[in-house]
Amino acid sequence: MGFLDSLKRGSFIASFGAVKETFDVFLSDYLRSKAELKMLEGKPEFKARFITLQTNIEAMDTVLDEVKAWCVKTIKKIDSIREVKE
Numbered sequence: 001m002g003f004l005d006s007l008k009r010g011s012f013i014a015s016f017g018a019v020k021e022t023f024d025v026f027l028s029d030y031l032r033s034k035a036e037l038k039m040l041e042g043k044p045e046f047k048a049r050f051i052t053l054q055t056n057i058e059a060m061d062t063v064l065d066e067v068k069a070w071c072v073k074t075i076k077k078i079d080s081i082r083e084v085k086e
Helices: 001-007 013-041 044-083
Strands: none
Touching: 013 044
């Protein structure tokens, strides 16, 4: 089955929707973690949780950087393809 067939059947759009939904959950978790980190800052009794959150946020920042770089490359590709069509 080719790409156009999958597009007609809606499987491509459904897959893209699933990726978008997963990323939305990721962003919500990221924002929640950042808020919790800020709340725990300077509270020595929560040092272990603070360090765990800090480590998780650093990993999430890496993922966000990779996604951002991929988006920039993809947008450039889309723009160049559209320019060729015109």
